Each structure stands twice: as C-alpha cells, then as structure tokens.
Amino acid sequence: MRESITNGFVVTSVGALSTLRTFTLLTGSLLAAAASAAEDDFATAVLTPFWRSQPMTESMFFIQSSADSRPRSALLFKPSRLLKVVSATRETTFTEGIDYRLDPKSGVLELPPGSRIPYKTFDQLHPLMSSDEPKISLQAGDPLRGLFFDNQDGYHRLQVEVTYECQPGQWQGPTPRYAGDILPRLLKKLGEGDSVKIFLSGDSISEGYNASRFTGARPGCPAYGELFALAVEKHFGSKVEFQNFAVGGWQSSQGLKQVIDDRVGEQHPDLMIVAFGMNDVFRRDPAAFKQNIKGILNAVRQDSPATEFILISTMLGNAEWGMPMEQFALYRQALSELCEPGIVLADITAIWEELLKRKSFYDLTGNGVNHPNDFGHRIYAQALMAMLIESNAE
Structure with a gap:
C-alpha cells in the first residue's frame, strides 16, 4: 500500500x-x-x-485532408469574438493571422503556411503498419494501415485550446x-x-x-x-x-x-x-x-x-x-x-x-x-x- x-x-x-x-x-x-x-x-x-458557457473553451486538432488544402478544424459553435488560442498544455499562445485564420461565418480555423500550430496529414493520421510511427492496427478495414495512437500525451501535445464568445442557445443536442x-x-x-x-x-x-x-x-x-x-x-x-x-x-x-x-x-x-x-x-x-x-x-x-x-x-x-x-x-x-x-x-x-x-x-x-x-x-x-x-x- x-x-x-x-x-x-x-x-x-x-x-x-x-x-x-x-x-x-x-x-x-x-x-x-x-x-x-x-x-x-x-x-x-x-x-x-x-x-451554457460564456465564454466557451474547447479543444481542436488540425487535419490536412489533402495536399492542396490547408489544415483545418471547426469550432463547436459559431463565434462572435475569438479571445485566445493556446496549446493544450497552455504553455504557448498563438497569434491570429500568423498561426491561424478564422472564418467567422463557418467557425472554421485554418492554419496558414508557417503556423506554429501542429497538425497531421491524412497519411500521418493513418500510418502504414510497416512504419515506425506510433499506431494501432485497425479492428476492420485496410490491414496495411493503422491509426495514429498514443496512450500518453501525444494527442494532447498536438491539440490546442480555443476560447471564444458566442451567441447562447446554439447547442441543439x-x-x-x-x-x-x-x-x-x-x-x-x-x-x-x-x-x-x-x-x-x-x-x-x-x-x-x-x-x-x-x-x-x-x-x-x-x-x-x-x-x-x-x-x-x-x-x-x-x-x-x-x-x-x-x-x-x-x-x-x-x-x-x-x-x-x-x-x-x-x-x-x-x-x-x-x-x-x-x-x-x-x-x-x-x-x-x-x-x-x-x-x-x-x-x-x-x-x-x-x-x-x-x-x-x-x-x-x-x-x-x-x-x-x-x-x-x-x-x-x-x-x-x-x-x-x-x-x-x-x-x-x-x-x-x-x-x-x-x-x-x-x-x-x-x-x-x-x-x-x-x-x-x-x-x-x-x-x-x-x-x-x-x-x-x-
């Protein structure tokens, strides 16, 4: 004991x-x-x-779905004003226009070239099983590819925490x-x-x-x-x-x-x-x-x-x-x-x-x-x- x-x-x-x-x-x-x-x-x-939160704070993980697109992630609610974007560890504060851009109509954040915010491409998120990347084999599907997996803080260090103001009543769930x-x-x-x-x-x-x-x-x-x-x-x-x-x-x-x-x-x-x-x-x-x-x-x-x-x-x-x-x-x-x-x-x-x-x-x-x-x-x-x-x- x-x-x-x-x-x-x-x-x-x-x-x-x-x-x-x-x-x-x-x-x-x-x-x-x-x-x-x-x-x-x-x-x-x-x-x-x-x-009911005002302001709202949530986590985001950025994914680049194709080579001709920028890494993106969506907020849960449409924001009226973005207050801050920090690393999930709260050690780094990111700068709008340099590290991210917000589309206020869609509530989507996009990472411009040179952003300090980490992201994963599709291939990085679904690594080959023959690679050295941290991964777990799929329960079903392509046997050659796995899924990026980390049971410690690997995902945490790739995520950011976003705080923003939004109109109340947007949650319909x-x-x-x-x-x-x-x-x-x-x-x-x-x-x-x-x-x-x-x-x-x-x-x-x-x-x-x-x-x-x-x-x-x-x-x-x-x-x-x-x-x-x-x-x-x-x-x-x-x-x-x-x-x-x-x-x-x-x-x-x-x-x-x-x-x-x-x-x-x-x-x-x-x-x-x-x-x-x-x-x-x-x-x-x-x-x-x-x-x-x-x-x-x-x-x-x-x-x-x-x-x-x-x-x-x-x-x-x-x-x-x-x-x-x-x-x-x-x-x-x-x-x-x-x-x-x-x-x-x-x-x-x-x-x-x-x-x-x-x-x-x-x-x-x-x-x-x-x-x-x-x-x-x-x-x-x-x-x-x-x-x-x-x-x-x-």
Missing part, C-alpha cells in the same frame, strides 16, 4: 492491476491552502456546462435533466452541507486516461471523476470522499466481480457512479451487459440499500478504428432500462453523437481511439454536475 498527499488529496494505491485511488477532499481553510489556483479553475469550469427527484437522498445531504461518499466503478476512461493529470502533462487537468468530486465540494460546500475503483481494460463483468469480492457496499457510498461500455461493445451483447450492471447495483444495495446511482453511457469510440458503432445505442438503451428511483442515466453517448455532427473525433480524443482528452473529461464531469444543479439542466 502506498499513500501520498497531493493537492489536498489523500491518495491510496493498493495492488498493481486493480489500483484503488482514494481521494479525501478537504474543505474550508485546509482546502484553500492545499488546492492550487489551477485546480480551483478546473472545478469552476465544471459548474457551468459547455452548452441533448442535455441532462436535473435529478433531484431521482437522487433525493444525495441532494438532501448536499443541500444540508453534510459529507458524502462518492464511488466510481468503470474502465480506463474512468481510471483517468488520457486526462493531462493522469499522463503527467500540463496543465494537469484531473479526470472526470476527480473533477466531479471537486465541483460537488466547491458548489455545495460538503466534504467529499471520492474512491475510484476503475481499472483500464475492464468490462462490466470484471466490475461486477470486483464489487462482490471487495464488498464495496459495506462502505456505504452515498453515490455510486457506474461507467462501463467502451470495452463491452466488442462483445455485441447488450443483454449480458445489462445483467452485469444490474448485478453491480444489486451487490451494492445488498449491503447499502440507501446508495443511489448514476449510470454513464460511454462516449463514442473512433469509427475509423473499426469499432462496432451500432452497438453504442444498444448499450445505452440497456442502461436506460435499469433506471428507476435512485438510479439515473447520464447519457454521454447522446452528447457525443451530437458533438460529432460538428467536431472531429480527434478534437475530443486523448489517444485516438477510445479515450477523451481534457475537454472530453470536462464534458463528462459537466454532465454529471448538471444533474445536481437545477439551473444547469434542461
């Missing part, structure tokens, strides 16, 4: 594979002394969801509904400022891949579970004990076994977030997935009947990798069928479907195939937080 204190968190790691990180978020003066200004900014950014009537025990405790326990069970996305804090890159944005816990504490003033049981590569069946073997319910969490699906979809068996998730709920409730749950339908994977894209909606439906008083769905799948109508998958990914970047983790946390703040839900 290893224990350390970092930015106000008590971090406990147990075991090599099934790493358990326990984060005890401290309140009051101790939190103020321990938390960095950047961490406070990350929590603040979660309190207002992207569909789904937004979470306030869950006060579905999670009454949790909201009552938070409303009274009582301390709460929030647990997270999931796969690599929930473990933290590829948030910049997880990969050790700047600016050190926490993964969505930590972001959510920080935002809950900041908004409600409650002490939050956050435990993350997620393990990379796991499917729901392994999550079920863990919850049973470790008797997670005996710790009596107030809220249990369950977030599987990205790995499960390859099995093409939503019925089995539903039974596994139901088993997790029942196992926790057996020892802790008062625990309430948020089920997360996963972000979409990269269609170019050859993922079974038709399965994501089926797995979301399986989760929705489990919802009842005390169990609510955070439909990240639906949000991603809408995002990809405007944004490239590569604008949102941290590894190129199935993990979110900092912006993606922030979207996850914002969706969760919107379910607890009535004014942020629709």
